Amino acid sequence: MRVAVDKLEDRIRAKAAELGFAACGLARADAAPRAGERLHQWLAEGRHGDMIWMEERKHHRESPAGLWPEVRSIIALGLSYAPKEDPLRLADEGGVGRISVYAQGGDYHDVMKRALKALGRWLAKEAGCDLKVFVDTAPVMEKPLAEAAGLGWQGKHTNLVSRTAGSWLFLGAIYTTLDLAPDTPGSDSCGSCTACQTACPTDAFPAPYQLDARRCISYLTIEHAGPIPREFRRGIGNRIYGCDDCLAVCPWNKFAAAAQANLAFAPRAELVAPGLADLLALDDAGFRQVFAGSPIKRIGRDKMTRNALIAAGNSGDPDLLASVAALLDDPATVVRGAAVWALGRLDAARWQTERSGRIAAEADSAVLAEWG
Known part of the structure; x- marks a missing residue:
């Protein structure tokens, strides 16, 4: 009209x-x-x-x-x-x-x-x-x-x-x-x-x-x-x-x-x-608190932690080793897999040690692929 x-x-x-x-x-x-x-x-x-x-x-x-x-x-x-x-x-x-x-x-x-x-x-x-x-x-x-x-x-x-x-x-x-x-x-x-x-x-x-x-x-x-x-x-x-x-x-x-x-x-x-260390320490409740009111909240904690682990692996910062290693036991497979990769980038010797003790107990194929 x-x-x-x-x-x-x-x-x-x-x-x-x-x-x-x-x-x-x-x-x-x-x-x-x-x-x-x-x-x-x-x-x-x-x-x-x-x-x-x-x-x-x-x-x-x-x-x-x-x-x-x-x-x-x-x-x-x-x-x-x-x-x-x-x-x-x-x-x-x-x-x-x-x-x-x-x-x-x-x-x-x-x-x-x-x-x-x-x-x-x-x-x-x-x-x-x-x-x-x-x-x-x-x-x-x-x-x-x-x-x-x-x-x-x-x-x-x-x-x-x-x-x-x-x-x-x-x-x-x-x-x-x-x-x-x-x-x-x-x-x-x-x-x-x-x-x-x-x-x-x-x-x-x-x-x-x-x-x-x-x-x-x-x-x-x-x-x-x-x-x-x-x-x-x-x-x-x-x-x-x-x-x-x-x-x-x-x-x-x-x-x-x-x-x-x-x-x-x-x-x-x-x-x-x-800070990557702060992001890697977030659980689901912490993630929702930090990113409340932000479009970032839509991706959820697991994706954000995955992303932060990739960044940590690229950082070359040995101070992030403890934060990365702590996520090798994360219940989310996408997080565990990214933690494996990040650890290998930061400390190859530590990666080998962790691999020998963990690979037999890992059931997820994607995480096993990260362990090689």
């Missing part, structure tokens, strides 16, 4: 800015027709790894109408989380874990959803329309839609790049039954730059604009449930939750002002550079 209100589109943008959104753009619901085709190809190649829900809900994700047939327009929105400090500065700090910038503060799902709902309530009252709000937990192709709405373009790292916010935007969307005048789509401005491609420690980009999630550190440390494949462990370094490398090296970040970032994403001191 067409609403006879002068410049409703401009008022939507103004209200979005008032609510703290750093970017707002409008697109027709059918403005990203190739997104579904690319999704199907990506899934067919198995590049989604363990993210089975991508396959199960592909018919909803491939187009906005597949999720909600009544949708006519998309309001694409972005919240800035531009960091004040260089996310790569802790790369050589072996005793600490590196957490991706987006997860160092409040849970962006909650912050984004509150802001989207506030804008949605205002729009429903102003225009009398039906609408739905979506954060990235819903089967929505936020990045192609954001590009179609003029927020930026999908860069060679496959994330959205903005001329004003660089690679630091959380994306959300409002689907509406309104016929809104669309904005000019974003245009690719990556040029010949390959910074994000060469920065990836695990070669997760088989080609520009393509991502193999199975090789991505963010996937491996967050989504992947089992042992991290050996070929990627050294490349992970001290990253214990996510990876910022391909985002952090983007030249367009120079236009992203950290002062404009939403205050809800200000980093919590205990999540900026947590």
Whole structure:
């Protein structure tokens, strides 16, 4: 339906800015027709790894109408989380874990959803329309839609790049039954730059604009449930939750002002550079206490301990030996296996001694494989 209100589109943008959104753009619901085709190809190649829900809900994700047939327009929105400090500065700090910038503060799902709902309530009252709000937990192709709405373009790292916010935007969307005048789509401005491609420690980009999630550190440390494949462990370094490398090296970040970032994403001191020894000592209750209110809480204690053990094995820090060895008896097999690997990296002689006394009693095949 067409609403006879002068410049409703401009008022939507103004209200979005008032609510703290750093970017707002409008697109027709059918403005990203190739997104579904690319999704199907990506899934067919198995590049989604363990993210089975991508396959199960592909018919909803491939187009906005597949999720909600009544949708006519998309309001694409972005919240800035531009960091004040260089996310790569802790790369050589072996005793600490590196957490991706987006997860160092409040849970962006909650912050984004509150802001989207506030804008949605205002729009429903102003225009009398039906609408739905979506954060990235819903089967929505936020990045192609954001590009179609003029927020930026999908860069060679496959994330959205903005001329004003660089690679630091959380994306959300409002689907509406309104016929809104669309904005000019974003245009690719990556040029010949390959910074994000060469920065990836695990070669997760088989080609520009393509991502193999199975090789991505963010996937491996967050989504992947089992042992991290050996070929990627050294490349992970001290990253214990996510990876910022391909985002952090983007030249367009120079236009992203950290002062404009939403205050809800200000980093919590205990999540900026947590000590690996402290992380390795966490039980389930301790994990939930430390990461309360953070998106990190979703991965659970066992995955986090696994990740911290990989970082410990890469640290070369003998002071972590006791913390690592204590986890050789952990009830979680994914933790025990990672502890075996970390111990071997830190002290080969101790590894041999522990192996001779433990291998006969170990029943799990994955842990036995770590003992060789």
